[in-house]
Amino acid sequence: GFDKMASIHITADWPYFTRRRAYMREQHGDPSNPPMEISPAIFQVIREHGPRSSIDFKRKDMVDWSWGKPTRLARASLEILNAMGELLIHHRVGTRRVFDLTERLLPTELISALDPNETEKDYQNWHVFRRVGGLGLASPNASEYWGAILGVNTEIRRATLKRLVDSGDLMAVAVDGVPRQTFFIRMADLPVIEAVQKKRSPRARAVFIAPLDNLLWDRNLVRRIFNFDYVWEIYKPEVERKYGYYVLPVIYGDRFVARVD
DNA sequence: CGAGGACTAAATGAGGCGCC
DNA sequence: GGCGCCTCATTTAGTCCTCG
Numbered sequence: 001g002f003d004k005m006a007s008i009h010i011t012a013d014w015p016y017f018t019r020r021r022a023y024m025r026e027q028h029g030d031p032s033n034p035p036m037e038i039s040p041a042i043f044q045v046i047r048e049h050g051p052r053s054s055i056d057f058k059r060k061d062m063v064d065w066s067w068g069k070p071t072r073l074a075r076a077s078l079e080i081l082n083a084m085g086e087l088l089i090h091h092r093v094g095t096r097r098v099f100d101l102t103e104r105l106l107p108t109e110l111i112s113a114l115d116p117n118e119t120e121k122d123y124q125n126w127h128v129f130r131r132v133g134g135l136g137l138a139s140p141n142a143s144e145y146w147g148a149i150l151g152v153n154t155e156i157r158r159a160t161l162k163r164l165v166d167s168g169d170l171m172a173v174a175v176d177g178v179p180r181q182t183f184f185i186r187m188a189d190l191p192v193i194e195a196v197q198k199k200r201s202p203r204a205r206a207v208f209i210a211p212l213d214n215l216l217w218d219r220n221l222v223r224r225i226f227n228f229d230y231v232w233e234i235y236k237p238e239v240e241r242k243y244g245y246y247v248l249p250v251i252y253g254d255r256f257v258a259r260v261d
Numbered sequence: 262c263g264a265g266g267a268c269t270a271a272a273t274g275a276g277g278c279g280c281c
Numbered sequence: 282g283g284c285g286c287c288t289c290a291t292t293t294a295g296t297c298c299t300c301g
Contacts, residue, residue: 005295055274055291067268067294075292095272095293142262144296154262212295219296235268235296245270 002083004134004148004217011106018115019123019150021085028080034063035077042077043086043101051090051100054078124152128160129169129186134214137175137221138184145217178224204253208260211248228256 001009001017009017029036038059046052057074065071078099081087090100102111117123127149132138135145140161142154152160161184164170170184185193209215211232216222223229230249233241244261251257 006293053292072291093273096274096291097293232296234270234294237268240268 002148004131004145005212011110014106014110015113015115016117016126017085019117020148021083023150024080024083024085029084033080034061034073035080038073038077039081039086042074042081046087046099046101051098052078053093053096053098055096120151124149124156124160125164128152128157129164132161132164132170132184133186133189135217136185136189136214137173137218139181139218139221140184143218143220175225206257207251209249209251211246216249222256226256230256230259 001007001013002020003009003017031037042052042057045057054072054075057072059072059074061073062070063073063076065076078087078097082089082097082099085102087099088102088105089097090105091098115123117126131146131149138161140154140158146152146157149157161170165172165184169187171187171190172182173185174181175183211234216230219230228249230247231242233243233247234245243259247259247261249256249259
């Protein structure tokens with residue numbers, strides 16, 4: 001699915017993403033959009049022959065796509081139908097996704113379930129709260145980690161965070177050594193934080209952190225709290241790389257101590 | 262603050278080729 | 282016809298910096 005970015009989420013969350021699917025349909029679902037024009041053919045093949053991936057469609061037409069590059073029309077079509085909720089990933093072959101009809105993969109009650117968030121405001125509360133949980137410690141400042149929350153800009157986000165504090169779901173906190181900055185945590189995380197602080201000397205072990213791990217969503221915060229500057233260099237031109245294509249941070253105990261590539 | 266632009270390499274599989 | 286080997290095309294996934 002798609003939450004902050006491409007991600008795995010539990011099927012029980014399907015109804016909560018009704019708004020996102022509708023939004024994707026608004027963006028791409030016009031029948032004259034080339035990937036939509038060929039969608040009936042795609043559906044037919046999958047319905048009759050089972051799960052299919054982009055390479056199973058032989059047509060060579062190209063369309064403009066993300067990453068500033070064109071892509072094959074069939075691939076664009078699968079991708080858009082997936083974003084709109086018509087197709088889901090059945091399995092993967094290596095990194096390639098093989099799609100099947102949503103109606104074959106999800107129970108009917110889930111597909112027909114209503115969006116639990118009745119109003120726009122309900123949705124905003126839900127999604128901002130969910131994202132704060134993902135971040136653990138959330139700065140209200142604009143950044144990529146607030147992305148993909150529909151209709152929420154900086155102003156609305158600040159208002160939503162305030163609402164969630166007022167309702168007792170979130171708590172505003174300050175961090176030692178980071179002056180003049182308010183952060184937000186989930187109230188429900190408080191016992192965990194307190195338990196960790198009480199533990200005298202946790203047994204230290206080394207952990208390799210993946211570049212897209214939640215811990216690294218706010219790289220600014222990592223720099224300020226842990227004094228560790230991390231950039232995933234995969235998207236840097238080779239000559240500009242400092243450490244390597246796929247540098248990973250290494251944590252030992254509660255500190256960032258090294259990098260590996 | 263937010264829009265827009267620039268940017269990468271590993272893994273996989275299809276297809277061509279020579280050879281038996 | 283089929284195997285082994287090679288090459289080539291395709292697919293996958295967001296970050297970060299600049300500018301108005």
